[in-house]
Amino acid sequence: MPPAPVRVSQDLIRAARRQRAARLYNARKERWAFRLRRIRRAFLALAGIWIVTLVAALALGGLSFMISMLAVLLGIAVFMVLAIYPATPRLHAGDLDKASLPELAGSTELWLEGKRRALPGAAVDAIDMIGVRLEQIAPQLAALDENGPAAREVRKLLSEHLPGLIDSYTRIPASLHGKLTAGGVTPSEQLVDGLCVISDQIEAMSLDLSRNDLDALATRNRFLESKYVDRD
Structure with a gap:
């Protein structure tokens, strides 16, 4: 007769792998949710900078080409930084x-x-x-x-x-x-x-x-x- 503990151990291992697959799925969902929140913050910051620039242009009757380009570059730089940082948290x-x-x-x-x-x-x-x-x-x-x-x-x-x-x-x-x-x-x-x-x-x-x-x-x-x- 095959020993029962071996069968039980294999059953537990298979159950563990199913549980691991579910945990990995949930962990991936959490990581993507974190990344989407990060992207949303980056878009909001970019839109905020450009809206402020537009309002300033309307209030002042226009902005110089240099200031307009600086506002565009600033928006892009802020977007890139916020889209990357903070990094997805990892346990140590x-x-x-x-x-x-x-x-x-x-x-x-x-x-x-x-x-x-x-x-x-x-x-x-x-x-x-x-x-x-x-x-x-x-x-x-x-x-x-x-x-x-x-x-x-x-x-x-x-x-x-x-x-x-x-x-x-x-x-x-x-x-x-x-x-x-x-x-x-x-x-x-x-x-x-x-x-x-x-x-x-x-x-x-x-x-x-x-x-x-x-x-x-x-x-x-x-x-x-x-x-x-x-x-x-």
Whole structure:
């Protein structure tokens, strides 16, 4: 009989990919909405400059050619600047520590999505599983005390250990990602192993929170530090 956990894991991965497709669709909609607002501001600024120029010309009985050209060039320059800036906001690892608990899981997922292209293909399933776990724990984080010990442990895992693992991998030259280390594994294999452990830790934390077992939660990060941080 095939083992049930494998089938469940594959089901979760497929569900994670469907959820990811929906998240990417919504994220693209948000980016285009942001760009359209930026373009609208640029058009309004351009129209404002030219209307002021026209009103001034009517009030003064005309403007010199040089002033008219300067107004046109000013309008074009303002339009181009406002059409480009501010740039579409992107999450950075430092932003995770500043996110509130209700926003932390979603912010972590968006940050991780932005790192996907820099990670090996073997890490895709682990990243998708982390996405599932983050969606699972998100409602529980919203109910936690922001300054409680449980909140500190979850924040440490998501805003320190996870970014630290990925950043340490991306700092390694690409030519070394597939080469064996002194421990007999490649950096890519270490990364996938670490991502799987973090996925398991998020699930375990979620179970601890559902049982209100805060003492067990406090030991999760000590295990992670002893297994990966110290070895790093």
